[in-house]
Amino acid sequence: MKTLLQKLVEESGPPGAEEKIRDIVKAEVKDYVDEIFEDALGNLICVRKGEGKKIMLAAHMDEVALMVTHIDEQGFLRFTKVGGVLPHLLVGERVIFSSGVIGTINHEKIKELKELDFSKLYIDIGASSKKEAENKVAVGDTCVYYRQFTDLGRRILAKSLDDRAGCAVMISALQKLKDDRINELYFVFTVQEEVGLRGAKTSAYRLDPDFGIAVDVTRTGDTPEAPTMAVSLGKGPAIKVKDSSVLAHPQVRDLMIEIAEKYKIPYQLEVLERGGTDAGAIHLTKEGIPSGALSIPCRYIHTPSEMIDYEDLQSAVNLLEKILTARWP
Amino acid sequence: MLLKTLAELPGVSGDEKRVREAIKKEVQPYVDELKTDCMGNLIVNKRPRKGKKRSPKVMLAAHMDEVGLIINGIEKSGHLRFLKVGDIDNRVLISKPVIIGVENIPGVIGVKAVHLQKPDERKKTLKTNQLYIDIGAKGKEEAEKMVSLGDYAAFDTKVKEMGERCLCGKAFDNRAGCAVLVELLKRELPVELCAVFTVQEEIGSRGAITAAYTLDPDLALIIETTSAADFPETKGIKPVTNLGDGPALTLMDQSFISDGKILAALRAAAEDNEIKYQYRRFTSGATDAGNISLSKEGIPAGVVSIPCRYLHSPASVIKLDDFYATIGLSEAFLHKVSEMGGLNR
Numbered sequence: 312m313k314t315l316l317q318k319l320v321e322e323s324g325p326p327g328a329e330e331k332i333r334d335i336v337k338a339e340v341k342d343y344v345d346e347i348f349e350d351a352l353g354n355l356i357c358v359r360k361g362e363g364k365k366i367m368l369a370a371h372m373d374e375v376a377l378m379v380t381h382i383d384e385q386g387f388l389r390f391t392k393v394g395g396v397l398p399h400l401l402v403g404e405r406v407i408f409s410s411g412v413i414g415t416i417n418h419e420k421i422k423e424l425k426e427l428d429f430s431k432l433y434i435d436i437g438a439s440s441k442k443e444a445e446n447k448v449a450v451g452d453t454c455v456y457y458r459q460f461t462d463l464g465r466r467i468l469a470k471s472l473d474d475r476a477g478c479a480v481m482i483s484a485l486q487k488l489k490d491d492r493i494n495e496l497y498f499v500f501t502v503q504e505e506v507g508l509r510g511a512k513t514s515a516y517r518l519d520p521d522f523g524i525a526v527d528v529t530r531t532g533d534t535p536e537a538p539t540m541a542v543s544l545g546k547g548p549a550i551k552v553k554d555s556s557v558l559a560h561p562q563v564r565d566l567m568i569e570i571a572e573k574y575k576i577p578y579q580l581e582v583l584e585r586g587g588t589d590a591g592a593i594h595l596t597k598e599g600i601p602s603g604a605l606s607i608p609c610r611y612i613h614t615p616s617e618m619i620d621y622e623d624l625q626s627a628v629n630l631l632e633k634i635l636t637a638r639w640p
Numbered sequence: 641m642l643l644k645t646l647a648e649l650p651g652v653s654g655d656e657k658r659v660r661e662a663i664k665k666e667v668q669p670y671v672d673e674l675k676t677d678c679m680g681n682l683i684v685n686k687r688p689r690k691g692k693k694r695s696p697k698v699m700l701a702a703h704m705d706e707v708g709l710i711i712n713g714i715e716k717s718g719h720l721r722f723l724k725v726g727d728i729d730n731r732v733l734i735s736k737p738v739i740i741g742v743e744n745i746p747g748v749i750g751v752k753a754v755h756l757q758k759p760d761e762r763k764k765t766l767k768t769n770q771l772y773i774d775i776g777a778k779g780k781e782e783a784e785k786m787v788s789l790g791d792y793a794a795f796d797t798k799v800k801e802m803g804e805r806c807l808c809g810k811a812f813d814n815r816a817g818c819a820v821l822v823e824l825l826k827r828e829l830p831v832e833l834c835a836v837f838t839v840q841e842e843i844g845s846r847g848a849i850t851a852a853y854t855l856d857p858d859l860a861l862i863i864e865t866t867s868a869a870d871f872p873e874t875k876g877i878k879p880v881t882n883l884g885d886g887p888a889l890t891l892m893d894q895s896f897i898s899d900g901k902i903l904a905a906l907r908a909a910a911e912d913n914e915i916k917y918q919y920r921r922f923t924s925g926a927t928d929a930g931n932i933s934l935s936k937e938g939i940p941a942g943v944v945s946i947p948c949r950y951l952h953s954p955a956s957v958i959k960l961d962d963f964y965a966t967i968g969l970s971e972a973f974l975h976k977v978s979e980m981g982g983l984n985r
């Protein structure tokens with residue numbers, strides 16, 4: 312699974328331009344599903360037919376990004392954020408455009424760090440004039456952090472583990488499924504989660520499932536002076552109780568807990584004070600869809616260096632596989 | 641000129657009736673079907689007169705409503721208290737003439753005269769509850785004969801021409817967009833058009849939700865107005881748009897990321913027809929596109945905006961060249977979509 316994860320995190324998928332990730336996922340899953348298609352917003356929907364309940368799984372393909380808004384006379388690019396990015400994390404960072412153009416971010420003269428906002432930052436792609444820059448990049452182009460996958464042994468350090476880790480978990484669980492066709496499964500790789508759970512909304516409407524499960528990362532509380540949060544790396548995947556977008560449906564939450572207990576898969580419970588997932592959009596679709604989420608604990612979310620625990624990831628795959636082959640009420 | 645007529649009509653969010661009636665009258669002879677839904681959206685259908693059997697169904701949307709005020713109290717003295725409907729800077733309210741209710745009762749937004757204000761009062765922006773509308777009534781009883789609680793008040797501005805083909809007036813946001821749609825409906829176009837004049841955009845893009853749900857089109861193009869911040873004090877580096885530089889294409893805003901294929905078709909349409917265009921260099925704000933694109937199974941959408949200075953004020957400014965270029969670009973886009981046979985994924 313590490314190779315798959317590496318492939319996923321080293322490719323770029325800004326919100327609204329997830330095609331590269333979609334292609335990787337498509338190639339990985341096409342032999343394991345009965346139907347595979349893309350909808351109007353770009354969600355990749357993979358159907359595995361079955362007898363029982365219709366269960367929709369959602370992991371988002373997009374990652375936080377930056378978008379070029381202006382190219383100045385000297386060839387410097389001004390930009391805005393797409394999704395939740397903090398300006399001070401960007402200074403000195405390198406970014407890559409889908410064309411392969413690479414640049415670095417720096418800032419205008421400031422007196423204090425707190426003056427640092429997006430209007431003071433620019434991307435330098437090494438162009439010496441507007442014209443030269445425009446040959447490489449256009450207004451509206453998006454770029455993402457330029458970082459490698461780093462294997463730290465048990466832990467993994469990379470950009471966009473939010474939510475390529477979730478994508479990898481879903482792909483791996485799908486590939487593990489045996490021939491049983493207990494439930495009808497929709498593996499949805501969604502778009503535009505980082506800008507407001509948008510892909511999940513339209514795909515859930517189309518599929519109208521009986522249950523929804525988002526597979527995404529969640530924050531931890533195990534770093535120095537971290538805000539309180541009872542989730543740590545290495546203690547297993549987290550079963551969501553709540554975040555600011557959804558209260559996990561008790562039926563879904565309890566079934567997940569029951570299965571984890573039954574198969575002795577380590578797990579933690581997640582109460583996330585701020586942040587949302589695709590489950591937030593799924594559960595309010597049409598007449599309402601009981602939904603929950605399986606979360607992979609992750610430090611430093613939305614930074615160029617997100618960190619997860621590889622054993623958590625493997626346990627998430629095991630748990631998800633068992634959940635999908637269980638008899639749902 | 642229709643744009644002038646539409647811009648002068650009062651039509652604060654929730655009170656779009658007069659605008660709707662004017663548009664209805666104007667487009668009736670040119671279209672196949674007209675209906676008003678329960679929210680008040682005006683939905684107009686026009687099928688292609690000749691040519692292809694299967695043409696894509698395109699939703700065009702422009703909002704009819706404008707920002708304004710709603711009366712929520714009548715004082716003993718006969719002065720009216722109000723709330724804002726939509727986003728208005730309090731500093732633009734003071735001393736502005738308004739018209740109230742269906743009878744168009746004239747009034748003016750009053751505040752204590754400058755020589756009666758305490759020094760610290762002069763420095764602060766006044767809150768809405770420190771302002772009132774004066775309709776010249778002697779007392780509460782007389783005022784109640786003229787207005788009722790819940791009546792809307794709109795800015796009372798007549799459209800003026802100024803300078804190099806510029807217009808100054810209220811509510812170009814988004815009567816200019818409405819006028820573009822009306823003009824498109826008068827032309828023969830190779831696609832099935834569902835033009836929607838939406839309600840309540842300024843208070844959360846509400847009409848668009850129900851209209852898109854009803855129509856479920858193949859794709860949508862939203863015509864809007866957007867800030868032109870090209871006046872002197874903005875640093876040369878990034879005004880949102882420039883007046884006179886042509887229609888502005890949206891890449892992304894708070895509620896929406898433009899569909900890649902629509903954006904490409906818009907660009908190609910502009911370039912093939914040598915229409916000058918620009919990008920909206922700003923990602924705050926939202927339009928009907930957000931809700932339309934997320935309707936049902938998702939609808940590919942794009943936004944074209946007419947640059948407008950001093951948006952949401954009683955005196956905004958647009959340039960006629962931008963307005964006509966927006967009509968031209970939208971028309972060229974619809975031809976492009978038809979040539980492509982829709983936007984097959």
Ligand SMILES: [Zn+2]
Nearest residue numbers: 473474527528
């Ligand atoms: Zn995420």
Ligand SMILES: [Zn+2]
Nearest residue numbers: 813814864865
């Ligand atoms: Zn508007």
